[in-house]
Amino acid sequence: MELRPALIADLPPTAGAPPALAAGSRASQAVEAASLVAAAIALTCLIVRLGPAVGLAWWLPIVVLAAGVVADLTSGVVHWIADTWGHESWPVIGARLLRPFRVHHVNPDDMLGRGFLDLNGDVALLTLPLLATAWLLPTESRAGLAAATFFTAWAAWALPTNQVHQWAHMARPPRPVRWLQRARVILPPAVHRVHHASPYATHYCIATGWNNAWTARTGFFTGLERIATRLTGLVPRADEAPR
Numbered sequence: 001m002e003l004r005p006a007l008i009a010d011l012p013p014t015a016g017a018p019p020a021l022a023a024g025s026r027a028s029q030a031v032e033a034a035s036l037v038a039a040a041i042a043l044t045c046l047i048v049r050l051g052p053a054v055g056l057a058w059w060l061p062i063v064v065l066a067a068g069v070v071a072d073l074t075s076g077v078v079h080w081i082a083d084t085w086g087h088e089s090w091p092v093i094g095a096r097l098l099r100p101f102r103v104h105h106v107n108p109d110d111m112l113g114r115g116f117l118d119l120n121g122d123v124a125l126l127t128l129p130l131l132a133t134a135w136l137l138p139t140e141s142r143a144g145l146a147a148a149t150f151f152t153a154w155a156a157w158a159l160p161t162n163q164v165h166q167w168a169h170m171a172r173p174p175r176p177v178r179w180l181q182r183a184r185v186i187l188p189p190a191v192h193r194v195h196h197a198s199p200y201a202t203h204y205c206i207a208t209g210w211n212n213a214w215t216a217r218t219g220f221f222t223g224l225e226r227i228a229t230r231l232t233g234l235v236p237r238a239d240e241a242p243r
Helices: 026-054 060-084 093-106 108-113 116-136 142-158 161-169 175-182 189-196 212-218 220-232
Strands: none
Touching: 026 116, 026 142, 060 093, 060 142, 060 212, 060 220, 093 108, 108 161, 116 142, 116 161, 161 175, 161 189, 189 212, 212 220
């Protein structure tokens, strides 16, 4: 049996119409909207606060690029967890984290119909701890300033992750986006298509895609699965259905 992301148990891909994500409740949408506004304000305030102190420091490009690598790898780890472990019926995490990824694997085009708020609200919520950390770090020393800059840049790279993911599925995204994809600044469609092809267990990183080549070549996520199984006894993709 081929490896594949764990499927939605009550809606296998052959059961009639493909599954789709329902719009969130009003309370859920309110949280998403508040998270986006809070993340945008916090990120802007941090740039205004840190910008004059950082200036054109020689270490700025290194910190920003390192943050991009970490943000991309973080997106891959979250994606791998959602594809590999647990069940969509789990309270809270099942509906908020697991189900969107699993619907996406059964029906990738469903993502194209999701609105800006629905697509980006949860990611914005997850960036708030990064932004709070950046704000709380002391910036009197160069090390503290670099650390605050790193967390700010990490949040900035992470914030559009789902938007970048949606663009990678579009037949014709906006022209500036296509330029960024071709330049490999953000996830290119050709790189992401590897994840949606058999064996469905590689190329998880969806922010920039920079980490996909080495994680695939080294078996990084397969190694994590072996470690997790050894420590917990859990089986990867335990609720998958035969393809």
